[in-house]
Structures are given as structure tokens and as C-alpha cells.
Amino acid sequence: DAGITQSPRHKVTETGTPVTLRCHQTENHRYMYWYRQDPGHGLRLIHYSYGVKDTDKGEVSDGYSVSRSKTEDFLLTLESATSSQTSVYFCAISESMVGLAGVRNEQFFGPGTRLTVL
Amino acid sequence: SQQGEEDPQALSIQEGENATMNCSYKTSINNLQWYRQNSGRGLVHLILIRSNEREKHSGRLRVTLDTSKKSSSLLITASRAADTASYFCATAGGSNYKLTFGKGTLLTVNP
Numbered sequence: 001d002a003g004i005t006q007s008p009r010h011k012v013t014e015t016g017t018p019v020t021l022r023c024h025q026t027e028n029h030r031y032m033y034w035y036r037q038d039p040g041h042g043l044r045l046i047h048y049s050y051g052v053k054d055t056d057k058g059e060v061s062d063g064y065s066v067s068r069s070k071t072e073d074f075l076l077t078l079e080s081a082t083s084s085q086t087s088v089y090f091c092a093i094s095e096s097m098v099g100l101a102g103v104r105n106e107q108f109f110g111p112g113t114r115l116t117v118l
Numbered sequence: 119s120q121q122g123e124e125d126p127q128a129l130s131i132q133e134g135e136n137a138t139m140n141c142s143y144k145t146s147i148n149n150l151q152w153y154r155q156n157s158g159r160g161l162v163h164l165i166l167i168r169s170n171e172r173e174k175h176s177g178r179l180r181v182t183l184d185t186s187k188k189s190s191s192l193l194i195t196a197s198r199a200a201d202t203a204s205y206f207c208a209t210a211g212g213s214n215y216k217l218t219f220g221k222g223t224l225l226t227v228n229p
Contacts, residue, residue: 109160
């Protein structure tokens with residue numbers, strides 16, 4: 001999975017508890033992303049980062065926060081988990097290079113974290 | 119909001135047959151990408167086609183892009199059971215570092 005790990009891989013927690021998911025890359029890519037994947041909704045962007053300490057919201061950011069203190073790590077925090085946040089969470093990385101042949105912005109995905117909020 | 123919309127939502131074929139999946143999108147793009155996701159795994163990038171390209175090949179994959187119709191198709195020739203997976207299109211628009219994914223087509227290749 002292109003040098004991307006996610007931890008934990010599975011987590012069951014209770015409503016109202018804080019949860020932090022970790023994404024770690026060894027590719028030194030500039031951009032990192034958190035998505036959630038739910039049946040019927042496909043893949044939706046939660047937050048992304050375009051550099052250390054530089055982050056921005058995606059389309060479903062409510063209830064989530066992120067931090068990136070090092071190039072290799074991107075943390076996703078659910079401050080107070082709710083049942084609607086039960087999902088599979090994917091981290092992705094990208095370099096987004098602009099070259100002679102145009103933009104190359106393929107994303108490489110981690111293995112995912114299955115989170116269940118009871 | 120979702121930019122790409124794959125069609126059909128599910129496709130079941132026999133090994134050896136060709137599989138065609140379509141993607142429609144709404145706004146102008148810089149490029150369009152296809153990804154595969156095996157059950158329980160992360161997405162894997164398959165192929166990227168730029169807005170000024172009409173067709174691209176990679177092994178048994180053939181991708182076409184029609185920007186006038188805002189649509190793309192992914193053809194997998196001589197399918198194998200191992201091709202069973204969900205396939206997603208993703209578009210890159212004004213922001214080069216963000217992709218918008220469709221909901222995917224679930225392809226089942228029966229041996």
C-alpha cells in the first residue's frame with residue numbers, strides 16, 4: 001500500500017468517547033487526506049493537508065478535526081464519537097506534481113480503519 | 119457533492135468477457151482517474167487520462183474520455199475472476215490536489 005499505514009485497523013468505541021486515528025507515510029508526499037466510505041455514499045473527503053500544520057476541510061468535516069505536526073503523520077480525531085461516524089476511514093497521500101505532461105495527482109491509499117461507534 | 123457518477127452500479131459477467139463501466143461528471147476537469155478496490159482493501163490507482171486525451175491503454179484496460187459529453191468509460195478486456203472488485207472514477211478539477219470520487223461500480227467476474 002505504497003508505504004502508508006493506518007492505526008488502529010479496527011476499533012469499537014462508545015458514543016461520546018474521543019477517538020484518534022493515525023495515518024503514517026514513508027513516501028514523503030506533501031498531500032495527505034482522510035476519507036470515509038459508507039454504503040451508498042462512496043468515498044467522501046473529511047479533511048486534507050497540504051503541508052505540515054496546513055490543513056483544510058473537506059465536504060464532511062463536521063465532528064472531525066485533524067493535525068499534522070510532521071510530514072509523515074496525519075491524525076484524525078473524533079472529539080466525541082457518534083453512531084453516525086461508524087464507517088471505514090481511509091487515509092491517502094499524493095504528490096500532485098505538475099510536469100511537461102500535465103498534472104499528476106494520483107492518490108495512494110492506506111488499508112483503512114473500520115470504526116464502530118456503539 | 120459527488121462529481122463522478124458510475125454506471126452501472128453493479129455488473130456481473132463471465133470470465134473471458136469484456137466489462138465496460140461508465141462515469142459521468144458535471145464540471146470541467148484537468149484529468150479523470152480510475153481506481154479499483156478489492157473487498158476490505160484500500161483503493162488502488164489504475165489509470166489517469168488528461169482532459170486533452172481521448173483514449174488511453176494500460177494492459178487489459180482501455181479508458182476513453184469525451185469532454186463534450188462529460189463522460190468516461192473503462193473497458194476491461196478478457197476479464198478474470200481476480201478482476202472482481204469495485205471500480206471508481208475520480209475527477210480532478212480546479213484544485214489539482216483534490217479528487218472527487220464517484221460511488222463506484224461493483225464488478226463480479228464469475229469463473
